[in-house]
Amino acid sequence: MAEKVLEIRDLHVTFDTPSGPLEAVRGVDLDVSAGELLGVVGESGSGKSVSFLATMGLLPARARVTGSVLLAGEQLIGASAKQMRSVRGRLLSMIFQDPLSALNPVHRIGDQISEMLRSHQNLSARDADKRAVELLDIVGIPQPGDRARQYPHEFSGGMRQRVVIAIAIANNPKVLIADEPTTALDVTVQAQILEVIERVQERFGTAVVLITHDLGVIARVADRVNVMYAGRNVEQGTIESLFDHPSHPYTRGLLASLPRPGKQRLKPITGFPPNMLNPPSGCAFHTRCEYAADICKGEMPPLVGFGDLQTACVRAKELPKSESFV
Amino acid sequence: MSSELLKVTNLVKNFELRVNNGARRKKRIVQAVTNVSFSVDKGQTLGLVGESGSGKTTVGRCILRLIEPTSGSVEFEGHDLSSLKFEEMRALRRKMQIVFQDPFASLDPKMTVGASITEPMVVQGVPGDHSDKVIELLELVGLSADHAQRFPHEFSGGQRQRIGVARALALNPALIVLDEPVSALDVSIQAGVVNLFEDLQSRLGMSYIFIAHDLSVVQHIADRVAVMYLGKIVEIGDQESVYARPTHPYTKALLSAVPLPDPKIERARHRIMLEGDVPSPVNPPSGCRFRTRCWKAQDVCAQEEPMLTVRPSGQMSACHFPES
């Protein structure tokens, strides 16, 4: 078993909103091991981004965060702003859907990478510039020496996302969190960026957390998957187990709803995602679950080992065997 | 035997772009759609796929005359739309509707759902108070009568998309252009909306132009598929042929780039990696517009534009060296 680099325990995040407190993350437990690619899926509003923004210390001050986040043994919840600045970019990096917002429009690409290098390492300007060009080469930018002298607006969307990855991995962080990094890109460019992320993971042993709504992307690149629903982690396991015999009814529903070749009718999950200002009691999925019973409305089910998956469903053992999606 | 409802011939749409380049102002032409031709039969679904900026939305907007095409013709039920007088155009327009991608932006937040659905009937001067029709339409799209008095913000994305569909159905259209109608929705909700489109079509018999970048959804819903690249159709034909035996290198690369939700298939699969991004439609490459990213490109591809040609598996593609 590889060393755990990121251990999240009982993470809660609450926002104060004009309509009252909104608990976006409601007790998330999650581990990331060295060198693995962990996929995180779940519908819009399920708390994927907020969980990892909390990990990065990037939430606005009015967000209340509790729980424990250990990064290579260091506690990040309650850490000072100074401590978090030292962690971000050195041990932990995050990239987002829109690469332009992560880049400074008035600085050359090469300078932005050098600056990231020099803010965490004791490097001469010349060495940093040299390393910046190497990093552009690693993420697949052609003519990296020339491109380093250009500005973000001279790059296409896919090329910008490569640059953002180069900045994120400049100091060889232990964990790279990628939040929907290909959602805004075309599918042929998405394929390129996924390849860059896999290359980084293999070459530097970086652990990657890939947040996406696309189960096809998960199937392509992830080693393990975490499925989120209503601010909780409802199922996790290896990619093979999860697609072969998903246990949680929400995971089953999600996989069954996807169009696959052939003309069989699609199977939506009935109902609508919960309102997080007032989430359903107990298992929040009970309002949409075909197996829901009274017991489901009582307490929030914890993750329990179930075969080679961990599943948060009180009825997991009684449910009929799921169809396989491989 | 189905018959032709819509025929688009050599459709061209250029946008004029004024760019401020320091002191000099330059005029540039965006070639959004170039010589696009296709037809749609009654009761059929044509899927229109291609990457962002390939011209899909522009084609849809030209068909509905939401924008004036630069040249080319659009025939609907045998009438050339550009030759019609205002009143005739108005009568035909009600038979063609569009549903947009963003269920949040496409409804007026200050109007009740009932008023939004009624609006097209009022604009078209359909007599009556329409309240029975609104209830009928709401139920048709899987909502209920009491939703009519509520406002868009009270509905989820999937429900708003259903309201948009109810509005589009109000005038009993023969053709609906669905522009990325499920892209903004979560997959579990998307499935229900796709089923709705299929049910409505089998009950009411209208045709769809289904625009999407999600190739799996298009494979599911379309009878025929047209693949666009930089403003042109590069391949068009029956859904089965295009997906099973793509003959244009771009179609092949596009299909191989789509991630499929099955780890066994994904890991065994050979993928064609295209280099770079789509070039600018301001200065598209000469000859074959795909040549700057095509692994099969030869000199002739830069000199001669390939024409759409029928291939052995039935579809047409525009390539000097088609895949077999």
Ligand SMILES: Nc1ncnc2c1ncn2[C@@H]1O[C@H](COP(=O)(O)OP(=O)(O)OP(=O)(O)O)[C@@H](O)[C@H]1O
């Ligand atoms: N009003 C306009 N003025 C200038 N250029 C335009 C205008 N509308 C569209 N274009 C350009 O025309 C080309 C095709 O646009 P269109 O929106 O039709 O493509 P699309 O394939 O539907 O893209 P997407 O998937 O991103 O919506 C693009 O290069 C776009 O920037």
Ligand SMILES: Nc1ncnc2c1ncn2[C@@H]1O[C@H](COP(=O)(O)OP(=O)(O)O)[C@@H](O)[C@H]1O
């Ligand atoms: N800054 C904020 N203030 C108030 N609520 C927020 C804020 N950011 C996120 N939320 C809420 O937190 C929930 C989870 O959001 P998010 O983690 O962004 O979802 P996902 O990334 O899975 O789409 C949502 O209900 C969202 O509206």
Ligand code: SF4
């Ligand atoms: S706990 Fe109950 S409602 Fe929740 S997923 Fe399991 S069976 Fe369904």
Ligand code: SF4
């Ligand atoms: S015409 Fe040439 S460049 Fe274009 S797709 Fe065919 S082989 Fe490639």
Ligand SMILES: [Mg+2]
């Ligand atoms: Mg998010």
Ligand SMILES: [Mg+2]
């Ligand atoms: Mg569009």
